[in-house]
Amino acid sequence: MHCGKINIEYNSNTFELPYVEINTLIIGSGAAALNAAVQLYNKGVTNIAIATDNWGGGTSNNAGSDKQTYYKLSLAGKEMDSPYAMASDLFWGGCMHGDIALCEAHHSAESFYNLVNIGVPFPHDKYGGYTGYKTDNDSRARGTSAGPLTSHLMFQKLAKEVIKRGIPVFNNHEVVELLVNRSGVGKKVIGAIAINKKEANANNYGYIIFNSTNILLCTGGPAGMYKWPVYPESQTGSTGLALKIGAVAQNLTESQFGLGSVKFRWNVSGSYQQAIPRYVSTDKDGNDEREFLNDSFASAESLVNAIFLKGYQWPFNAVRIKNDGSSLIDILVHRETVKKGRRVFLDFTHNLFDIYCRPNSNVKLKYDTKFHLSLLNDEAYGYLEKSNALGRLPIERLNELNRPAIDLYKNNGIDIEREYLEIAVCAQHCNGGLKGNIWWESNIKNLFPIGEVAGTHGVNRPGGASLNAGQVGGIRAAMYISENYNSPPHEKEYFLELAMEQISDTLSFADKIIRKDSNSSDSKTIDNSKSERVSIQDSLEDIRLRMSASGSHIRNKDGVRKALMEAWKQFTLLKDNVTLQSSRSLANVYKLYDICLTHIVYLEAIMEYLDKDGKSRGSFIITNSDNELDFDLKSISDFVSNNIQEIWLDNNMSVKIRWVDVRPIPDDDVWFESVWRDFRDGKIIQ
Numbered sequence: 001m002h003c004g005k006i007n008i009e010y011n012s013n014t015f016e017l018p019y020v021e022i023n024t025l026i027i028g029s030g031a032a033a034l035n036a037a038v039q040l041y042n043k044g045v046t047n048i049a050i051a052t053d054n055w056g057g058g059t060s061n062n063a064g065s066d067k068q069t070y071y072k073l074s075l076a077g078k079e080m081d082s083p084y085a086m087a088s089d090l091f092w093g094g095c096m097h098g099d100i101a102l103c104e105a106h107h108s109a110e111s112f113y114n115l116v117n118i119g120v121p122f123p124h125d126k127y128g129g130y131t132g133y134k135t136d137n138d139s140r141a142r143g144t145s146a147g148p149l150t151s152h153l154m155f156q157k158l159a160k161e162v163i164k165r166g167i168p169v170f171n172n173h174e175v176v177e178l179l180v181n182r183s184g185v186g187k188k189v190i191g192a193i194a195i196n197k198k199e200a201n202a203n204n205y206g207y208i209i210f211n212s213t214n215i216l217l218c219t220g221g222p223a224g225m226y227k228w229p230v231y232p233e234s235q236t237g238s239t240g241l242a243l244k245i246g247a248v249a250q251n252l253t254e255s256q257f258g259l260g261s262v263k264f265r266w267n268v269s270g271s272y273q274q275a276i277p278r279y280v281s282t283d284k285d286g287n288d289e290r291e292f293l294n295d296s297f298a299s300a301e302s303l304v305n306a307i308f309l310k311g312y313q314w315p316f317n318a319v320r321i322k323n324d325g326s327s328l329i330d331i332l333v334h335r336e337t338v339k340k341g342r343r344v345f346l347d348f349t350h351n352l353f354d355i356y357c358r359p360n361s362n363v364k365l366k367y368d369t370k371f372h373l374s375l376l377n378d379e380a381y382g383y384l385e386k387s388n389a390l391g392r393l394p395i396e397r398l399n400e401l402n403r404p405a406i407d408l409y410k411n412n413g414i415d416i417e418r419e420y421l422e423i424a425v426c427a428q429h430c431n432g433g434l435k436g437n438i439w440w441e442s443n444i445k446n447l448f449p450i451g452e453v454a455g456t457h458g459v460n461r462p463g464g465a466s467l468n469a470g471q472v473g474g475i476r477a478a479m480y481i482s483e484n485y486n487s488p489p490h491e492k493e494y495f496l497e498l499a500m501e502q503i504s505d506t507l508s509f510a511d512k513i514i515r516k517d518s519n520s521s522d523s524k525t526i527d528n529s530k531s532e533r534v535s536i537q538d539s540l541e542d543i544r545l546r547m548s549a550s551g552s553h554i555r556n557k558d559g560v561r562k563a564l565m566e567a568w569k570q571f572t573l574l575k576d577n578v579t580l581q582s583s584r585s586l587a588n589v590y591k592l593y594d595i596c597l598t599h600i601v602y603l604e605a606i607m608e609y610l611d612k613d614g615k616s617r618g619s620f621i622i623t624n625s626d627n628e629l630d631f632d633l634k635s636i637s638d639f640v641s642n643n644i645q646e647i648w649l650d651n652n653m654s655v656k657i658r659w660v661d662v663r664p665i666p667d668d669d670v671w672f673e674s675v676w677r678d679f680r681d682g683k684i685i686q
Ligand SMILES: Cc1cc2nc3c(=O)[nH]c(=O)nc-3n(C[C@H](O)[C@H](O)[C@H](O)COP(=O)(O)OP(=O)(O)OC[C@H]3O[C@@H](n4cnc5c(N)ncnc54)[C@H](O)[C@@H]3O)c2cc1C
Pocket: 027, 028, 029, 030, 031, 032, 033, 051, 052, 053, 054, 055, 056, 057, 058, 059, 060, 061, 063, 064, 065, 067, 068, 069, 070, 071, 151, 173, 174, 175, 176, 218, 219, 220, 221, 230, 231, 232, 234, 235, 236, 237, 238, 265, 266, 267, 428, 429, 450, 451, 452, 453, 463, 464, 465, 466, 467, 468, 470
């Protein structure tokens, strides 16, 4: 790595900017980024650095569930499995390219054992069998877990490996622009501009220029555009960085939503549901408590079993609503919180119906029964029995099933042994994202989206497949870069020739929005054209409410159309009228733009899907013109199931969309002698 300074003449001023030359810049410090850095280093690509807005921030280090799952090839006992079978399960989820599925399956064991070898404590038996369990959308027992904090442990151990190798980290550096070579055939990334947030008040606004051969974009999911995310607060995402330079995205219609706690953001899946808590809603002030699920389920048995099932079937799924399915619970929670403006809680301190069955209760219960575990079907009861978790109250059962699940909330200021746990239907993950080839390289040469920002999955994915994909992506990109792109970046003079226009535009942007003449000390305000002051926070709130109302798990064509009109209007308004009183908040303005642009592209993707007669699927349900849930899951032509939607912005920031055939799983020729010959001849990684 070579570090220095460059002088940029702009507007009769000279700006001195820090300047870094490097082979590969890795953006982000989640599990995907850190693994990619380690993989590159291990393959001899050592001229690398990490730029992250917040070391320790992001989803991997801060999110989890009762038993956070890592999806891997079955590697224990008598469980039959093969990479092809695993690829088929990934592919079966719908709208996932088969060659990508095969890569994720082939590198699964390697990724998993990498983590084992650096100390992630995945459980194994005394014969070394890394046993597994069945996770969502999984035909075998491919799920494993290191506990509620699997991805945090991955972060911790990978971070140690990064530090051990001395890989430089630019912490508090928010990357705000990707630099591209606009000349020649096809776009190619040549570097990036970041803001050093600790230096944002300096004359150069904290800008720093990276001249790099490759960029690995590992910025995670687009959490910042939702009102109710279960992503941690430190995760906002930066997909817009790549969208604004023309990177193609795919399957943006396919996100996952499910029940999460809101005060401390966490998935209430698995044992939290298998303990069968009581669901209650209250008014805004916590009064007028009601067990709101009771009226919508046909019987006490179906309600109790649906709650239990929610443990396995955590993500909201359109096919699991009818006939008292587990996703009916999400619909009812949404109705209470969004439609009725009430609050919803899980109560682990009482059983369902308990309060209504008291002699002095004046509420009539729909079911003529008391809660008892024999309401469960045999499989569910057997599960609790085998787990020695037949306690009287939900909290006792949870304690027996999974004590760390209780402690986790305690450690975050919520004592579910005594108090109710507030929940909502939250955005958790995006299966779609930026498109890459089988080496995770995007349509922009030398730009590799890895981790959640990369959209390798489609309509459904097995639980835990996201963490596997993030690890595999790093291995694939490192293989490719070490063979083909392990060269120094452009000479400084040539780089500056290529990048000067973008660097000047960046300085001009800061110059335009920072009002040096202002006396006000409020740095977090924006003036719009009518001189009406709007805060960054208010603008974000508008986006988040819009996205959660129209682009989440319940979607309506008219609603999306209206949301899009409002979104574009807001984008234009922000683009033309933002001013700041100091450069301290400059990075926040970039973030606001990024989130605004990203939510527009997501809404455009959803609109196009609905225009193509797309029906309810995966983790969303469509409502018809009468605002009723539309359970029709089959499109007339099924066009949207056989094609993957790709979306991007052209040079004029106009949205472009095309649909491409889903590529099947390749009929891979694994005849050893053929593979060995091609491998020796260097024909594999091309
Ligand atoms: C509650 C919850 C439970 C989950 N459970 C599971 C599970 O059981 N199994 C599973 O497979 N997946 C699960 N997931 C999903 C999985 O955790 C994430 O997909 C994965 O951790 C994402 O890793 P990542 O490295 O891609 O991104 P992240 O870990 O989110 O990291 C992104 C990084 O990029 C940085 N960054 C962003 N923008 C910029 C910028 N402009 N400049 C510099 N840095 C930037 C962030 O600070 C962060 O360091 C869960 C997610 C949630 C929210």
